[in-house]
Amino acid sequence: MTDLQSRFQPLFDPKSIAFIGASNNPIKWGCIVLKNLINGGYQGKIFPVNPKEKEILDIPAYARVGDIPQKPDLAVIVIPPPxxxxxxxxxxxxxxRAGVIITAGFAEVGGDGEKFQNRIVEKARKGNMILVGPNCNGIMRPSARLFPEMPSIFPGQGPVGIVSQSGNIAASLAQRALKSGFGISCMVSSGNEADLHCEDYFEFLGEDPQTEVIISYVxxxxxxxRFFDIVxxxxxKKPVVMIKAGETEAGSRAAQSHTASLAGSPAVFTGVSHQAGIIPTDNLEDLFNTGVGFLxxxxxxxxxxxxxxxxxxxxxxAADASSRYGLDVVKLSDKTLRALGEILPPWWNPGNPVDMVAGNIEGAMIKxxxxxMAAKEVDCLILLGIMGLFSMQSVFDDNATESTEDRLxxxxxxxxxxxxEIRQLSHxxxxxxxxxTELPFGVGDMEDRIFHMIGEKGFAMYKNPDTAAKVxxxxxxxxxRHIKNQY
Amino acid sequence: MTDLQSRFQPLFDPKSIAFIGASNNPIKWGCIVLKNLINGGYQGKIFPVNPKEKEILDIPAYARVGDIPQKPDLAVIVIPPPxxxxxxxxxxxxxxRAGVIITAGFAEVGGDGEKFQNRIVEKARKGNMILVGPNCNGIMRPSARLFPEMPSIFPGQGPVGIVSQSGNIAASLAQRALKSGFGISCMVSSGNEADLHCEDYFEFLGEDPQTEVIISYVxxxxxxxRFFDIVxxxxxKKPVVMIKAGETEAGSRAAQSHTASLAGSPAVFTGVSHQAGIIPTDNLEDLFNTGVGFLxxxxxxxxxxxxxxxxxxxxxxAADASSRYGLDVVKLSDKTLRALGEILPPWWNPGNPVDMVAGNIEGAMIKxxxxxMAAKEVDCLILLGIMGLFSMQSVFDDNATESTEDRLxxxxxxxxxxxxEIRQLSHxxxxxxxxxTELPFGVGDMEDRIFHMIGEKGFAMYKNPDTAAKVxxxxxxxxxRHIKNQY
Structure with a gap:
């Protein structure tokens, strides 16, 4: 374990948690976040802290942190700023040694809030305690079944790391992962970044063996x-896909108002990001789709x-989109076309795209x-339509007697x-x-389930040829940029 | 009824249909398309034509068209080209007076196929019969419960007209309409356009009172x-949203191979489309999202x-995206900010975007x-998040005892x-x-249903602020372009 990993261990793999501000009132965050921690399946000890209650959600509560009978690794804090x-x-x-402060009302509102925030940071740094937030949505670490978070979203463990300076976008991204079958390694909503900065999270995820790709909103x-050096x-080592928000004047004004203490010139960022090898995207769909596309x-x-x-x-x-995104829709060699001609029917029109619409014979697609894949002139493949990977009749026949679950x-x-087979060929x-792909022929409600299944197998699957080409x-x-010298 | 509407009546509102090439074999298109026609709820008479069968799908069959005891308005044709x-x-x-030829193997394969196609057109024009196709996916006209089509997709009646020179894209678009709760007025997969050209369909949809927006792939x-004049x-009168495919060299080669007889220079099209007032898009999501965005x-x-x-x-x-797409994220007047300040809590940070994250008090969003809407300096509004339009607790509370259906x-x-209320204010x-919007807080499987409900109310609802700004x-x-002189 590296020094950095040791330092973050109480945050991302705590043996026990003090929950400061726990509440039995179901509309309070002190109750909602605690419920999420419990429902997420955390296996360590939880010590609710509340001066007025004996039990919170049936767990014995303590009036003060000092009363807790052992040393908790992590504190989750949802009490008011003062x-x-x-x-x-x-x-x-x-x-x-670590805290997640979810409460808002600190530097982002100025005045006393800013003073409280400064005091907190000063204490934490002297006391060797690391802090996430304040004014954040929480964190997720599925490998530790750790979900001290505002949204009730519980993705499984997987390769996607998420760092976000917006809590609602952190939730958006985790929600997309959950819906499409991908697991996450870690999610951090960084909030005001009073103590830990997003630079720290990038550094951690860079070393984190669970994390294969990082998607981030900053x-x-x-x-x-330091950001430049780290990223x-x-x-x-691993793709870092990013939305840098506030790149227009209106967006920059909005960002100033959202996370006031940040600054930075768009032009400078663009240059730096290019030099650092960041993969830039500019909307949520692209950000998520690109991240999982590398898996x-x-x-x-x-x-x-x-x-x-x-x-x-x-x-x-797909041909139009590929060209627009700088891909070369390559002229296939005579050798390749001859080999394809032996698989496809006589009326096939040779060329690239290889249009097999009239030749959807069993097994043709894999052939x-x-x-x-074997063609020397080809570096990569866009595959449109996965119906050729099924034995269609067995699963899509109206008259099939199997239940939906059996068919799925x-x-x-x-x-x-x-x-x-595709993975083996590709690698x-x-x-x-x-x-x-689309699955339009009578699949109905099975569609989302099928996309989810493919996500669970670790493959991104898009609904639009444009997206495939862009990714x-x-x-x-x-x-x-990164593998020039490896071949 | 205009002359054009009369001419198209046997095609889009036939009293009875001859189905030439009907089959009892469930893997033949002669069976699949006929089933779709029946399952779509067509109320007129259907006359299956098949020289070898007495009944097809329990409907009395006729050996030849001549044997049918009355005059059908429309013929659906799925027999081989010769x-x-x-x-x-x-x-x-x-x-x-009208035919839909679904069969492929005509001009798009050259040789005999092309000869058959020429012969068909010659006969049809002499005989005053209009033809859709050949080599097409079929048509949909929900108001007539008319679905002679290859895909089994049955959207309800609504305002969206679809014209596509690709059958699979026609199906993609109809599928998107169905999934998101929108109805369609008409779908035409134009195929080889041997007789009727897409110009004719644009002309028809332009006059069609059901059609409020046209989305098209050409x-x-x-x-x-003629295209220019018609469009x-x-x-x-109504928005025409279009993907003009083949705008890159690779795309143009692919299009040549797909619908061989067509031609046209990208540069010419771009100019013409701008002059004609077409709304250009370049991928399926944008095409559909933009079309329904006008409703x-x-x-x-x-x-x-x-x-x-x-x-x-x-x-x-949203601010970044708005700027990128040429919208002015307007500076709100002092008067407007004061009025907002009376609704939002004291820590609200005045500006545009109006961020109400901390002020989600009951009823605040509509206020x-x-x-x-009343602000003189505002022409339009992007609304992000619809949770403020619910009484959240009643529907999203974990402890609610109501069933999912009751909550929905x-x-x-x-x-x-x-x-x-939004519609009234807006108009x-x-x-x-x-x-x-997103609905990430424990809504789970209800999410798609909620989006569908909003579509059924006739409103587009996007999942990404970028899409809202683009639309x-x-x-x-x-x-x-179009309403300059109306105010």
Whole structure:
């Protein structure tokens, strides 16, 4: 364990937690956040702190931190700002080494709030206690079943790390992960960053073996130079996908009002981010889609793209989008076209996109993928439509007698084999396969479940050819920057 | 009824249908399309035509069109290409005035296919019969409960007209409508456009009183001059939102291969489309989102935009996106800020975006919307978060004893009142209100249902502040072009 990992251990893997401001009143955050901590499945001891109650949610409560019969590793703090400095003193005296302060009303409102915040930081730093927040949404660490958070979102453990200077966007991203079947390694809503700065979280996630990709929303940096050093180092090891908000004048004004103490010039950031190897995106969909798009994919050696499509129109859209995003929709060699011609029916119109709409014969899709992966002129593949990976009749036939759950289990089994094969081919050749699909033919309510299944297998699956091309272009750019010398 | 409407009546409102190539074999299109026609709820007579069967799907069948005991209005044709010319002759002899040819293997494969296609068109035009296709996905006309189509998608009647030169994209768009609660007026997959061209469909939808907005995917035009005249006329009456595919070299090659006979220079199209007042988009999400974004909204008189947000981060993203899309995130007047200050709590940070995260008191959101609608300096509003339109506790409380269905009914009732009020305010002031939201706090599986409910009320609801800003910018541009002289 590195020094940094040791320092963060009480925060992300606490053996026990003091919950300061616990409440039995169901509309208070002291109750909602505590419930989330319990419902998230935390296995260590929880010590609710409340001067007026004997029990909170059936757990014995303590009047003060000092009364807790052992040393908690972490304190979750939801009391009003004026009471927080004393709580921090109590924690330090007790030996608590980390805190998450969810309460708002500190530096972001100025005046007394700012004074309280300064006092807290001073105490914490002297006392060797690290603090997340204040004015934040909480944190998530699924590997420790740790969810001290405002939103009631409980994603499973997985490779996606989330750092956000906005609590609602942190929740948005975790919600997207949960809905699409991906697990997360860690989520931090950094709030006012009174003590720990987002630079610290990037550094931690860079070293964190659970984290394979970092997605982040930032409005500004407190330590520009350190940020640059850290992120350049991290981005060389794992993709760092980011929205830098406040890049327009109106957005910058809004960001100033949202997280007042931050500053930074858009132009400077753009230059720095490019040099650091950050993958820039500018909206939530792109941010999430790009992050998960890196999972389970080899990084391509070039931009020469093949498109395999089950529908002509989708193929045209993918070709347009690929060109717009700087991919080369490569002219396939005669050798490749001949090999494809042996699989596809005589009326197939040779070219790239490879349009197999009229040749959806059992097993053809995997055969074509093999040909395209082996083609020397191809660096990567956009696959449009996954119906060719199913035995359609068994699962989509109206007259099938199986229950929906049985059919879903059969789809899951078939998709499991197909994606195993795709993963092997893709990694053997070092060429990513990015997929978009629709399931429009009578699948109905199964659609979301099927997308979720594919997410659980660790693959991103998009609903739009444009998205597939955009994400692939990010993989290509990442490859151009970071792996130049590895081949 | 106009001449054009009379001409299209046998196609879109047929009293009876000959189904040529009907089959009992469940994996043949002659069975699948017929089932869709039946399952879609068509109320007129259906006459299956098949020389070898007495009954198809329990409906009495006829060996030839000539044997049908009455004159069908429409023929749906799914037989192989060599047999289609004779079928057309039979139809004309019987007095059939319209046909939908779903079969592929005509001009798009060249050779004999092209000859068959030419023969069909020649016969149809002499015989005064109009034809959709061949090589198409079918049509939908929910008002006539008419679904002679390959995909099994049955949206309800509504204001969205769809014209697509790709069958799979036609299905994608109809599927999106169905999933998000919107009805459609008409869907045409135009296929090879042997007889009717997409120009004809635009002309029809322009006159069609059901159609309030047209969304379309086109790869090229057979009648450039006529297209320009028609679309300019239609776009002045209702928004025409379009993907013109094949705008890059790779896309153009793909389009050539997909719908071979079409041509056209990207540069020419861009100029023409701008002059004609087409609203251009370049991917499926934007196409659909923009189309439905016009529904139930007044067209704004300017680009001065207020943003009302329940989360700081979403507000910053909306401000950035608004600027990027050419909206003016307007400085609110002192008068407006004072009025807002009376509703929001003392720690509210005055500005635009109006961030009400800390002031989500019952009823505050509608009050703020009223202030912003009445503000002289505001032309339009982006509303982020709809939780302020609910009485949250009644519907999202974990401990609520009501069933999910009861809670959804209550949400639907509350949303109904809220959106009635929003619609009235918006139309009274002539200022659109474009909404994006997430429902992350324990709503779980209800989320899709809630979005669907809002769609059913005729309102687009996005999941991303970027999308709301992008769609609003299209409304603003449409207003600048088309309603300049109305105020």
């Amino acid at each position: 009471a927080v400095p004393q709580a921090i003193s109590d924690c330090i005296e007790k030996g608590v 409005e500004g940096f407190r330590e520009g130079g 350049r180092r991290v981005a060389a 389970n994919q080899p990084i391509p050696k070039g931009n020469r793209t093949a498109i395999l499509t089950m529908g002509g129109g989708w193929g045209v859209l 074509i993928i093999k040909v395209l 289990a059969e789809i899951n089994r078939q998709l499991g084999s197909a994606f195993d 053997f050749h070092g060429k990513p396969i990015i997929t978009a 692939l272009s990010h993989l290509v750019h990442y490859g151009q | 047999a289609v010319p004779q079928a057309i002759s039979d139809c004309i002899e019987k007095g059939v 790869e090229g035009f057979r009648e450039g001059g 300019r006329r239609v776009a002045a 139930n909204q007044p067209i704004p008189k300017g680009n001065r935009t207020a943003i009302l947000t329940m989360g700081g981060g979403w507000g910053v993203l 703020i919307i009223k202030v912003l 009914a209550e949400i639907n009732r509350q949303l109904g009142s809220a959106f009635d 009274f002031h002539g200022k659109p209100i474009i909404t994006a 609003l910018s299209h409304l603003v541009h449409y207003g600048q």
